[in-house]
Amino acid sequence: MHSHYTSQLDTATGRIDLSHGGGGRAMSQLIAQLFIRHFDNPWLRQANDQALFEVETGRLVISTDGHVISPLFFPGGDIGSLAVHGTINDVCMSGAQPLYLTVGFILEEGLPLADLEKIVVSMAAAAGQANTPIITGDTKVVERGKADGVFITTTGVGRVAAGVDISADRARPGCAILISGSIGDHGVAIMASRENLQFETSIVSDSAALNSLVTDMVAAAPTAICCLRDPTRGGLAAALNELALASGVGMLIDERRIPVKPEVRAACEILGLDPLYIANEGKLLCICASPAAERLLEAMRRHPLGRDAMQIGEVTADPHHLVQMTSELGGRRIVDWPVGEQLPRIC
């Protein structure tokens, strides 16, 4: 039969070659036997170059994120689960509930199909858990040495409920600054796994989809949340500086209140890293009207991904938009923007 795919992808020993991106039979097989099979949903089965969905009048958000993490597999996840979590989190930092995902793969010739299948299975599981189907996608293949295994760009669409109005420019002096849990886990897990450090088994990435935590927070205080941001690249320091700049305010945080796991703190000392600047993939920063802070912390702590939530400081009036921190010894220092690149390809 010319038009039926009788041959099977060899996911045990096969490798990606240029024909898998050529638009012909090999690409169709890859799509059918790997992507459609695992992401299984009616949109993909329709075999269009786009997916169609119904909406009701209201506000949607869209977000896109490329993922180039190295190594592809790490303690607590892999590039596939990370690509799903990362984009879902960017969508829900607007207060939206994610609806759909799309995925663009850039594959390097020679990538073992077994690795790709593991990644696809992991993406499918992460998308399923977050109730956000992957409804369309694209695959490109480049020659050996022109990429690094696999890069994954995901895009997410979500819906913002009426009355919810969350944006980077809405922080006001007096607002409370909350964090959903300990910082630095993701970055340190990646570094440890790259460097083959002894403590690597005890530290795992916090990579997780935050949409159900956001749902609980929005339900607890629908109009009191001003800003949400997931402190990924550049860590808490970058996220606070971005929000300070966008809102035209300052921030004052208290080092003693910022949760850092002892093993992460120890690893940071060995590696010469500052947890404030290290990427997280399952934490959120929330800036809210001060009277709602306790209510939000309670809602966060009831959720498995917010158990260690803390208020870590407050928004100040500051024409220089500085982020400052009261240190454990009582002094005050400026938490500046990250400079240079400490941890390339952390996400």
Next chain:
Amino acid sequence: MHSHYTSQLDTATGRIDLSHGGGGRAMSQLIAQLFIRHFDNPWLRQANDQALFEVETGRLVISTDGHVISPLFFPGGDIGSLAVHGTINDVCMSGAQPLYLTVGFILEEGLPLADLEKIVVSMAAAAGQANTPIITGDTKVVERGKADGVFITTTGVGRVAAGVDISADRARPGCAILISGSIGDHGVAIMASRENLQFETSIVSDSAALNSLVTDMVAAAPTAICCLRDPTRGGLAAALNELALASGVGMLIDERRIPVKPEVRAACEILGLDPLYIANEGKLLCICASPAAERLLEAMRRHPLGRDAMQIGEVTADPHHLVQMTSELGGRRIVDWPVGEQLPRIC
């Protein structure tokens, strides 16, 4: 001032380094001085990790496409304009009008900022011309030798008007098969530019946004269009086979009716290529109810991107879903799926 970007990106002699993907000051400068500056729109200026837009009840489509073309600059376009056109075209092959685009850049350390700026300016122009703003994005940087200059993944969202119902599985025996113009221009332009062939100046890519052509076609025959597809990777041969398979039909086309420019045909002979299998980036294949074929051809020919539109064949009943072609000599041959990879990184 800590929180204002006083230093200027050096777009004359500067190069991408890992800090441009680090989440810190260098990344903020790149975003502000290159992306926000050229893509300029209120969504990007809000500095959120996602963009928000209002919708009315109805049907949306979403499509995503990675672009890895080599070389980055080619006769008739560059990776930036191609990334805009490619995704707009995938969106409008559902009959939708595109509304918004997102972009994910994967940059290789060492990429000249002057090249990146040229690409960004070209994307901005293409998006402006197609009336489809780029409202959110992401940038990642990988080490030298781990990518190839720049990869661009674009995602587009569009809206389908009521009554329009276009999908790969809707072709029926008796339908007419139309093509909007000559085939093979894009692929041959890229090959010629790679090989430094003498005829390269006379052949330019057909890369173009097809949304206004689709608007005119939908207006001319809102309910008669069954399938639309842009014959990109794998060319007309792959597009016809995909539609035949998805709809469970056969196709019969007539070689004499398929427009191929003389210089493209000549280049194909030199390069040993078959125009049927060569990528196009500004053409569409339309399958429509036969009585509407003339009306659609007239509408297409009135549009600058459809001047050379032709009916090239018709849909047949065929349980084997074969695509067959009457050749110039009168014989009939099977136009099979492309096998292997003739033209890697054509888009």
